[in-house]
Amino acid sequence: MDRLAYGLAALAGIGATALGGYGMFGGVWTLRLAWLVPLGGLELTLDPLGGFFLALIGFTLVPASIYAMGSSGGERRDRFAYLVFVLSMCLVPLASNTMTFAITWELMSLASYFLVLHDRESKESIHAGWVYAVMTHAGLACLLAGMLLLGAWTGSPRFEDWRAAAPALSGTARDVAFVLLVLGFAGKAGVIPLHVWLPLAHPAAPSHVSALMSGVMIKMGVYGILRASLDWLGAGPAWWGVAVLLAGAASSVIGVLYALVDHDLKRLLAFHSIENIGIILLGIGSAMLYQQAGLEALALLGLAAALYHTVNHAAFKALLFLGAGAVVHATGTRNMEEMGGLIKRMPWTAVCFLVGSAAIAALPPLNGFVSEWLTFLVLFQNTRLDAPGLSLVFTLGIASLALTSGLAMACFVKAFGITFLALPRSDAAARAHEVPPTMRVAMAALAASCVALGVGPTLVVPALGSIAASVLGVTPPATVGDWLTLRVSGTFASLSTLAIAIALGLALLLPLVALPLVGASRRTRGYETWGCGRIVQTARMEYTATAFANPFKRVFDFFYRPAKRLDIEFHPESRFFVERIEYENPARSIFDDWLYRPALDLLRAGARAARTLQSGSANLYLAYILAALLLMLVLA
Amino acid sequence: MFRQLRTALHAGIVTEPVARGAEIERIGERLAGEIARLFARSLAIRQVDAGSCNGCELEIAGLTGPHYDLERFGVHFVASPRHADCLLVTGPVTRNMAEALRRTWEATPDPKFVIAVGDCGRDGGIFRGSYAVVGGVADVVPVDAVISGCPPSPAALLAGILEAIGRRR
Numbered sequence: 122m123d124r125l126a127y128g129l130a131a132l133a134g135i136g137a138t139a140l141g142g143y144g145m146f147g148g149v150w151t152l153r154l155a156w157l158v159p160l161g162g163l164e165l166t167l168d169p170l171g172g173f174f175l176a177l178i179g180f181t182l183v184p185a186s187i188y189a190m191g192s193s194g195g196e197r198r199d200r201f202a203y204l205v206f207v208l209s210m211c212l213v214p215l216a217s218n219t220m221t222f223a224i225t226w227e228l229m230s231l232a233s234y235f236l237v238l239h240d241r242e243s244k245e246s247i248h249a250g251w252v253y254a255v256m257t258h259a260g261l262a263c264l265l266a267g268m269l270l271l272g273a274w275t276g277s278p279r280f281e282d283w284r285a286a287a288p289a290l291s292g293t294a295r296d297v298a299f300v301l302l303v304l305g306f307a308g309k310a311g312v313i314p315l316h317v318w319l320p321l322a323h324p325a326a327p328s329h330v331s332a333l334m335s336g337v338m339i340k341m342g343v344y345g346i347l348r349a350s351l352d353w354l355g356a357g358p359a360w361w362g363v364a365v366l367l368a369g370a371a372s373s374v375i376g377v378l379y380a381l382v383d384h385d386l387k388r389l390l391a392f393h394s395i396e397n398i399g400i401i402l403l404g405i406g407s408a409m410l411y412q413q414a415g416l417e418a419l420a421l422l423g424l425a426a427a428l429y430h431t432v433n434h435a436a437f438k439a440l441l442f443l444g445a446g447a448v449v450h451a452t453g454t455r456n457m458e459e460m461g462g463l464i465k466r467m468p469w470t471a472v473c474f475l476v477g478s479a480a481i482a483a484l485p486p487l488n489g490f491v492s493e494w495l496t497f498l499v500l501f502q503n504t505r506l507d508a509p510g511l512s513l514v515f516t517l518g519i520a521s522l523a524l525t526s527g528l529a530m531a532c533f534v535k536a537f538g539i540t541f542l543a544l545p546r547s548d549a550a551a552r553a554h555e556v557p558p559t560m561r562v563a564m565a566a567l568a569a570s571c572v573a574l575g576v577g578p579t580l581v582v583p584a585l586g587s588i589a590a591s592v593l594g595v596t597p598p599a600t601v602g603d604w605l606t607l608r609v610s611g612t613f614a615s616l617s618t619l620a621i622a623i624a625l626g627l628a629l630l631l632p633l634v635a636l637p638l639v640g641a642s643r644r645t646r647g648y649e650t651w652g653c654g655r656i657v658q659t660a661r662m663e664y665t666a667t668a669f670a671n672p673f674k675r676v677f678d679f680f681y682r683p684a685k686r687l688d689i690e691f692h693p694e695s696r697f698f699v700e701r702i703e704y705e706n707p708a709r710s711i712f713d714d715w716l717y718r719p720a721l722d723l724l725r726a727g728a729r730a731a732r733t734l735q736s737g738s739a740n741l742y743l744a745y746i747l748a749a750l751l752l753m754l755v756l757a
Numbered sequence: 758m759f760r761q762l763r764t765a766l767h768a769g770i771v772t773e774p775v776a777r778g779a780e781i782e783r784i785g786e787r788l789a790g791e792i793a794r795l796f797a798r799s800l801a802i803r804q805v806d807a808g809s810c811n812g813c814e815l816e817i818a819g820l821t822g823p824h825y826d827l828e829r830f831g832v833h834f835v836a837s838p839r840h841a842d843c844l845l846v847t848g849p850v851t852r853n854m855a856e857a858l859r860r861t862w863e864a865t866p867d868p869k870f871v872i873a874v875g876d877c878g879r880d881g882g883i884f885r886g887s888y889a890v891v892g893g894v895a896d897v898v899p900v901d902a903v904i905s906g907c908p909p910s911p912a913a914l915l916a917g918i919l920e921a922i923g924r925r926r
Contacts, residue, residue: 644867651839651864654857676758 124190126200130207131186137179137211144172145588151217158220161278166217169591170352174214174337174344177432180570181336181439182207184563188443189329191559192450199239203330206232210333213341219268219278226264226341230257230309233338236330237322249321256318260308264345267301270294271353280353288355295354299361302349310342312402313372314712316395320379323391324455328446331387335394336439340431343401350405351424351592356412363514366406370521373399377528378680381535381673382708384457384666386445389536390438393481396525397434400496401427403518407499408593410515414506417595419499422609424589425582426495432581433488433574437480440567444474447560448540451553457536457666462545466553471541473564478533480571483526486622488574491607493526495582498614528673535669544660576619578607667706674708681708772823781825784915789830791922796842798831800922803841803865807858807894808884809848812908813875817845820911832918838865843921846894849877849884855891862898870901872921874914879903 144150144167155162167175189203209228216222234257238250272278274294275286287295308315319339323331350361376395383389404427411420447470448463449455464471480487483494500522503515545551555561574581582601590597602608606617637643652658674681686705692698734745792800804817820827821834835841838861850858862871873894876882880893894900902924904917 646867648863649860651837652860654854654860654864656856676761679759 123200126204127186127189130204131183133207133211134179134182134186137182138176140167141172141174141176141179145169145176145584148172158224160220161218163221164218164279165212165215165221167215169588170347171214173428173588174340175211177340177435178211178337181333181435184566185329185332185439185443188560188563191557192327192329192446199236199327202232202235206236207333210338210341214344217280219272222268223265227261229338229341230261233330233334237326239327240325246325249325253318253322256308256315260305263301263308264305267298267305270301271298283353287353292358295357299350299354299357303346306342306345306349307368308342310339310346310398311395312368312398313375313395314716316372316376317712317717319394320388320391323394324385324387328442328449331446332439332442335391335442336435339394339398340435343398343431346405347592350409351412357409359410359413359511362406362409362413363511365402365409366514366518369399369402369406370518371399372396372402373525374521377525377532378677381528381532382670382681385455386448386457386536386540387442387455389532390441390445393529393532394438396529397430397438400493400522400525401430401434403522404430404496404499407515407518410506410511412593416505417593418598418610419502419505420593421586421589421595421598422495423499424592425585426492426499428585428589429495429581430492433480433492436567436570436574437477437489440473440477440564440571441481443560443564443567444470444477447556447564450556452549454549457539459547460540460550461543461660461663462550463553464541467555469555469561470564473568474541475537476568476571478537480575482530482533486575486618486625488571491575491578491616491618493522494616495609497522498609502610502613531673535666539666539669543663544658546660546663576622578616578618579604582607671706674706680711682711683708780912781915784912784919785830788832788915788919791919792831795922796831800832800843801835801841802832802843802845803835803838803861804845804847805858805861807846807848807854808851808890809875809877813847816908816911816914820914825911841865842869844869844871845874846871847874847878849881849890850892850894850897851889852891855897858897870921871898872917873900873903875909876905876907879905882907
């Protein structure tokens with residue numbers, strides 16, 4: 122039963138990839154069932170952008186479903202929710218009128234809510250599910266308001282008609298629609314400060330679901346932002362692009378800063394999703410700004426970079442979540458401080474996780490490097506805009522992307538080092554064992570795709586360029602280099618990750634060949650691992666994740682505002698003998714303390730004030746009805 | 758972060774300039790020449806405190822500071838014996854540190870050399886014969902050179918390292 126459900130999901134993934142691929146390369150397909158749902162009927166249309174996101178869903182869905190066959194499948198309820206989730210998600214990029222979109226979007230959100238809530242006993246899951254439900258429905262409210270307003274102004278619920286009519290709307294109307302739509306989609310994408318549900322919901326869901334939620338579901342938010350700002354509303358004023366770019370800069374830096382001090386493996390990955398969405402938004406924001414300034418080639422490149430990072434993030438983040446799931450499966454904990462030594466016990470998982478870590482840390486020749494390089498390239502060419510104010514915004518984007526890349530590197534040194542290296546820090550980690558073959562196959566496939574996307578940008582970029590060109594309504598560039606080297610923006614920059622990969626491979630082989638040639642001594646002497654001269658080595662002497670993160674916590678203390686708690690219990694006879702030390706150094710979220718708590722307090726106070734209206738007395742309610750009636754009569 | 762930046766701005770430069778033609782410069786230049794010839798311009802030293810009073814450590818730490826700035830002659834203090842060419846051992850070897858020193862020596866890749874620093878490192882110094890002390894460095898691991906002094910001055914340390922390299926030829 123397990124295998125049947127997940128097998129079906131994997132088949133759906135293959136189908137989605139095929140259909141999406143067909144759409145990406147210009148295929149057109151429409152389905153209209155006017156009788157199925159009211160207000161415009163069910164309407165699905167395949168276009169290059171929708172096809173791209175559909176193919177992306179399929180590409181992540183197949184390994185996630187294969188992985189799910191190997192891990193414990195959960196209850197029947199979970200399998201049903203999973204199928205509803207993936208099928209509705211596949212329909213979101215195809216929806217082409219308000220009603221279809223709202224239904225598929227809401228089905229996707231509801232099904233994922235039930236998946237987040239799969240562990241109904243734990244308080245943590247219930248809280249995560251609650252926050253997720255509130256955030257996603259607040260987003261939906263914004264989306265529906267934006268879509269209904271746009272529908273009313275243009276006189277049609279169909280997206281196709283918006284495309285034709287929206288550019289003629291007044292500036293204010295377009296601004297209102299933009300703000301509402303982008304706010305709604307940004308909530309789904311996890312853009313700062315609407316990110317609060319991600320670090321709760323991703324760890325609570327089963328790992329194959331986290332992989333899909335982080336890998337592709339939040340990308341539906343990106344899809345929506347792209348649709349709203351570049352497709353439905355057409356080119357907008359410069360502040361739209363500035364807003365998106367700044368949101369991207371803030372999300373990338375703040376996301377990685379939170380990830381750095383979190384030692385829950387899955388929550389750390391969730392924070393990295395926020396960071397990567399930020400990087401994608403940097404590309405989209407610059408594309409919007411360049412398009413507004415009439416620099417079509419640069420807008421095209423910015424959008425292509427954003428789409429490239431979208432694919433890459435889906436590949437490496439799904440891989441990392443599946444790897445984290447394998448580790449949690451084997452050790453029974455998500456706390457990195459209780460792991461360690463897993464590379465000896467789970468070599469497959471360790472290698473796959475290492476590939477994913479290197480990819481997300483943007484190390485060449487892996488895929489994360491290529492898309493971050495492209496994003497940098499796009500940001501660096503801001504001098505071609507003749508606007509010093511905008512150049513300042515771009516510079517901010519460059520600085521935050523640079524800081525983000527460095528911190529992401531540090532974070533994954535921590536994530537991989539503490540989880541997989543050294544001695545096991547707990548009995549559970551010492552007893553860990555490799556996961557079943559289906560789970561390994563899924564991870565290996567994603568790791569291979571990370572490498573392929575890294576060494577093959579010369580094949581990927583033209584395809585993404587044609588999708589971006591169809592969104593922006595321009596002609597794609599004729600050439601982006603040859604089979605070996607990627608050349609973009611004329612002679613501005615070129616990159617050959619394939620050459621880097623070959624050079625790195627040769628450099629690894631070089632000592633083996635060169636040392637005997639120059640006659641170096643091959644004499645070796647074995648001695649135990651260096652342990653600072655200690656006679657007994659235990660896991661208690663190891664570097665911890667907390668210690669690794671502490672320097673960053675100190676440097677950025679104005680952001681983390683750490684609350685240090687030190688509790689020492691001495692021996693009753695002498696203070697020189699310590700019985701127990703408890704040390705806690707948690708970071709406090711500025712968004713919880715300064716944004717959400719005041720807002721919720723205000724809401725609660727408002728609700729309390731409004732409750733006095735509802736006294737429970739039927740006489741009073743009759744008086745309300747009378748008053749309302751009189752008011753209506755007067756107004757009419 | 759902001760506090761650190763403020764402090765750095767306020768403090769300014771507090772190091773005194775080194776006198777031209779000082780002894781340390783003359784020895785340093787000869788040392789740099791030898792290191793360039795024998796160690797491809799980089800000599801990696803692992804310092805081991807086998808039970809020192811930290812007098813020698815103060816002088817050694819002074820060498821790496823901005824005043825003497827040892828690194829310009831190609832001498833680097835490294836964080837692990839795995840990276841070292843040379844062990845610089847201070848202090849009388851205490852019973853607690855004897856095994857650690859032995860392990861450090863084993864963990865240093867061959868070819869290597871050991872310099873015992875200070876009167877204590879030479880033969881146990883004033884701690885010789887104590888129940889807590891095994892003896893000088895040479896009683897635990899083979900020693901190639903000794904730098905006497907309590908503590909030896911930075912110039913004496915440099916001269917000692919130079920002599921030790923010269924002896925290795």
